[in-house]
Amino acid sequence: MVSELAENVRKYRRRAGMSQEELAHAAGVSPGTVRKAEQGGTVRMETLYTLARALGVTTASLMASDAPEPVGRSEEPNRVNLIQLRVALTPAVGLVDPDADVVGEEPNLRIFRRTLQDARVLYFSDSYASVAAQLPGLLRDAAQAVAYYDSGDEHRQALLARAEVLRLAGTYLTQVRQYDIAYTALRDAIADARQAGDLLTAGSGVGGMCWLLVRQGRLDEAEKIAAQSMDAVEPKITGAEPDHYAVWGGLAMEAAAAAARNNRPDEAKEYRKAAKVAATAIGAAHRNISRHWSVFGPVTAAMKALEDSMVIGDARAVVRKAGEQEELSPMAWKRLGKPSANDGNRFTLDVARAHTRTGDLSAAMDELTRARQAAPQWMRHQNMAAETMQEILGKRKRTLTTEMREMAAYLGVVG
Known part of the structure; x- marks a missing residue:
């Protein structure tokens, strides 16, 4: 057909x-x-x-x-590997209320948050297996805390704690391409934050949802919810808190990413301008990983804007801007603050692909090696890394170097 x-x-x-x-x-x-x-x-x-x-x-x-393609005989590995996480996020529903709803001893939210912080550190340090192992228990503990504290400020804090662990789960699952349960986690994270009355935390959750939608090719929806959420959290006065500018600017970057990939360059430019306004207002990198999953500032905004040039195929512009644009220089990172590890690694892959497209395969390999050294497990989940390596193999006219053969094997690329 x-x-x-x-x-x-x-x-x-x-x-x-x-x-x-x-x-x-x-x-x-x-x-x-x-x-x-x-x-x-x-x-x-x-x-x-x-x-x-x-x-x-x-x-x-x-x-x-369109009608789905027939599935292969073998089960996709992560559907089995992550079965406990699936159980925690999408529990079976029957005609009898589950025992998990029975309220037990009073939970300790302070200890829970400390454990959640440890899991978040594991995620950003590339320890994916450890994150997957911890998430089911964290999700169950968060659900029990929400059930135990059924009113007042403690209920609100329990909701926000669950929103944080759901955001971690949704981000991790998007990274490893388990989009169905990633959606469930992110949807529920946004709902919990909204119920708790924390619009900025909910808005940062929308940013995670946009990333998921872009990965699925749902570009219209990603731009729409990002733009609507920007309106909902837009800083109304000069001198708003950095968290406020960071969430608003982050949503602008998500809207721009969707618009650029959807062949709406004029709209993407306007969103990028908004992100730059927010970054300028902050002045230097602002970090709020625990609640908003945010490292936002001039360096991050410049890096994300560079992606648009890669999307439209202007590899020379990427190479030129990466080498000349002030915000992307090592000196600027010292003055304005570093981006998040994921944003920095994604930037490295963009530059690697740009070098490949312009024919500088040696420089491309240097960038791929840098990304691998920084985040070996993260890199294995990036299609861009494998696709860039595939292009290098296709363009290499002479015998492959040892470095090229080893990188291709690491990424599972066959020349």
């Missing part, structure tokens, strides 16, 4: 009066890539961005619902 995606690519190409070869030239891809798209073959999201831009339509308009 020819997929609806294939039909849409063909329909918009014909509407634009283009041949397959003309579309390929306009998009900067091979004619074979266009043929593959129109024949129902697997097409990378990045390729859809470029085809949509060449056709003058949004990326979302090329994507449509």
Whole structure:
């Protein structure tokens, strides 16, 4: 069966009066890539961005619902590996109330938060297996605390504690591409924060939801909820608290990321301007990982803006800005503060891909090596790392270096 995606690519190409070869030239891809798209073959999201831009339509308009492909014989490993986390987030529902609702001894929220902080440190230090092992127990403890404290400020604090552990779960699960239960965790994190009356914590949860939606290709929705949430938390007066600017600016960056990938460059520029305003108001990197999952400031805003150049395929601009833009220089990091580890590593991968596209394979390998040294487990979950390595193997004319062979094996890439 020819997929609806294939039909849409063909329909918009014909509407634009283009041949397959003309579309390929306009998009900067091979004619074979266009043929593959129109024949129902697997097409990378990045390729859809470029085809949509060449056709003058949004990326979302090329994507449509279609019958799922038959599954393979083997179960996807993480569905089994994370079964206890699935049980905690999506418990079985029957006709009898579960025993977990029985209220036991009074929980100690101070100890719970300390344990949650330890799990958060494990996540940011790349210890994914340890995070997965701790999350089920943390989720059960948080649920019991909410059930025990059924009113007053203690109930509010219990809700916020559960929102934090749900945010950790949702972020981790998005990272390892378990999008179904990641959505459940993030949805519930936002709901708990809203019920507790903490709009900024809820807004930061929306940022996590936007990241998930962008990874799923749900670009219209990601931009919409980010923009709506920006309006809800917009700082109304000069001199608002840094947390306020950081959450608002973070949502602006999420809206920009979705708009850029959806072939809405003008809208993306406006969101980037808003993020820059927020970053300028803060002045230096502001950190609030525990409640808002935020490291936001001029360096982060500049790094995220650089992604737009990579999305539209302007690799030379990425290389140039990475080397020349003040906020991205090592001196600026000392003066303005470092970005989060994830943002810094993502920036490294952007630069690696840009070097690959401009033909500097040695510089690309240097960046990949830097990312691997900084976050080896994180890197294995990044499609961009594998795709960049695949491009390096395709462009390398001489015998692969030992470093290239070893990196390809590490990322599971076959040349």
